[in-house]
Amino acid sequence: MPTACDWLIPRPEGLYCVPGDFHIDPRRAVARAVITHAHSDHARPGHGAVLATRETLALMAARLGQGAVAAGSQALAYDEALRVGAVDLSLAPAGHVLGSAQVVLVHRGERAVISGDYKRSADPTCPAFAPMACDLFVTEATFALPVFHHPAPGGEIARLLDSLRLFPERAHLLGAYALGKCQRMIALLRQAGYDRPIYLHGAALAMCAVYRALGVDLGDLRALPAGRAVAAGELVIAPPAALADRWSRRLADPLPAMASGWMALRQHARARGVELALVVSDHADWDGLLRSIAETGARAVRITHGPPEALMHVLAAQGLDAAPLEGGGFAARREEEE
């Protein structure tokens, strides 16, 4: 059996599409890059030209500076077709964060889908993952072990609201990645009826402004006032790194919480020093990965961004050609990026 989609080649700088002459989510600056989403391990600065969704381009510009994507960049809406060299290209929703897309490539009748990061659970801030039939599926593997079963996010939001009720004298300091997780948590809270102002760390506030400009309503958001802010009983969201930072000393007896798929593991929650561990992830869990792979009907699967062994074991038993996406070099675990 010939290798599926041998026109896609992993190179040190990133996955390269030969007939289209572009890279997908390259780690180093290249001439032409297709970017799945704006997280920093996928969207690097300095490419000659960038193709991505309008939302991803806006988020990249906000994170990396206007210069990062200005010249020669091109926005493509979901499901809009584009011919690049000898390849038909389109983008499909990945459900990971606002603007996140799977890259669908067709060349000589062979279809490849590069998923980027994706999830299958509810997120009010972005369109849901759309399974795309293909021959080769490149999947992420952040939570690719059968110990990961992310609970329904509604239940975790309810636990946060319970804690806010139970400890009204404490500020709740929620660690959540500034792009994606933060906005999703806010949107889920708003859905659950929480209409108080939510206080934000500067990094999170900047990303929320972009979401807003792109039409995602997040309610009353405020910067934490300068000086010694009390914020007792209030909810404050900050990037995980700020949790144990001096920044948090401004808060009244803060109760550290964290929203992340890693919170399913106690040692991670303890290592982070959180008192309230919320298992909310923007990545597919074990069942989500297996279900998504099955729905694509792919006969070849390439695995990246996480431990490949468990997926390889299961997929091989199903008769699929499953292997790590070579030349990976991605960090095996990306807790900061989660």
Added chain:
Amino acid sequence: MRAFAELLEHLTLAPGRDAKRALLTRYFATTPDPDRGHALAALIGETRRGAAGPAMLRALAASRVDPVLFALSYDFVGDLAETLALIWPARDGADAPPRLGEVVDRLAATSRAALPGLLTTWLDASPAPVRLGLLKLITGGLRVGVSAGLARAALADFSGRAEEEIAEAWHATAPPYGALFAWAEGRGPRPDAAGAPVFRPPMLAQALPGPEALGEDLTAWRAEWKWDGVRVQLVAGPGGRRIFSRSGEDLSAAFPEILEAMEFHATLDGELLVLPPGAPADAAPSPFAALQRRLGRRQPGAKLREALPAAVRLYDILFEGAQDLRPLAFDLRRARLENFFATRHPARMALSALIAVTDHAALARLAANARESGIEGLMLKRAASPYLPGRPRGEWWKWKRAALTIDAVLMYAQRGHGKRGSYFSDFTFGLWQGEGSDRRLVPVGKAYSGFTDAELAILDRFVRAHAIARFGPVREVEKTFVVEVAFDSAQRSTRHRSGVALRFPRIIRLRRDKPAEEADTLASLLAMI
């Protein structure tokens, strides 16, 4: 089971003693009988432990999960019970976990052979967090930092009564402590402790900040050796006999020979020690390592008891008959103790001698030279002090001899478990031996503590970046990182390659500034024995 599992999770993540205390208080206030009493017993280790061991957990996993996937997952998670709880394939809508009381009762009534079937039923009926609580309960590995003392403090908060009163009422009841909770809530009479062996919170010493804290005149003080054993309270009377640890844990079963010797009606305070076989009760005790071997057995066999006989060095008397002596001054209690001992002469017990101290210079010499086997410093007790539970300031001082230190080189590291599962936190360190081209590092000990969280992060990063070999879970690292290791004493050992065993080694300082070649030699350590 649901509320208990939630309590366990919160206790795991609670940052300190006060937070844990508040969580327990709330749990007692919101959980009905008998569940809260069973929880209390489980938390302080009063329930049957280890109904299931690792082998049974692995067998359960094998019954439902692909072994390759389980191995990969366990390797990643690092905790067997947690791995099984997370990986257990959920049944649709399974959300009818058993009550804690039901779990405890049925565990007691179920044979080992029937246990896997029962566990399977429970795991199938429970969501993941409850599965974890269940497995931790059944394997006896709660490890959430709740001592009997902490539980007592929480019960005091819950009931609005003094800890002292709680301690006495508590030991008059048994799990699930229905009468205790009824009394605590004002619904019932105080459980009657009359005659029952009751734990009395002990009086503890503070570290002596400096000799000047004693004042000029030493005649107001009494000095004793600080024994390097385990503090125990011996309680005996018509209602039974118990050996309690400092925090109120029941050690009776582990030291039957002491229990047998408690032919009296009194409450005594003393130090549990191990003596050389055949030695009289007042002989110099064996090194602490010997006692540790005894403590490791909940029910020691005759052979072990013979090889490592236990004894108690007595230093105080709290009750004689039903008479409470605690309000008396130390000197008066001491006279009662000496009189008690002279008339009773209980086997396996000896008085902890008073040491005459005349002046500060002599005292300092004594403290500095307190390196006999089984002694770790001096105790200084105010002659007029009553027996006060807790750690009252300025009444009892402990003057630990200074710790010894060596500069050693990190050699191997291993991941910790539980909360430290993501860190390399167990370190083997070594010292130099030999000269010239024969000069090499010999491992001399292992340390798991002493460092701050920030220092642990540095050590962890070093191990990850400088590992040169891997032996299963152990990493060998480049021999470039010097750490200052403090320890209480060094003892000869035939079980260690270096010929020396360290007592309570801990890493107290990272010495990145020091080249590994300048670390200490094994010879300098041997000179400290």
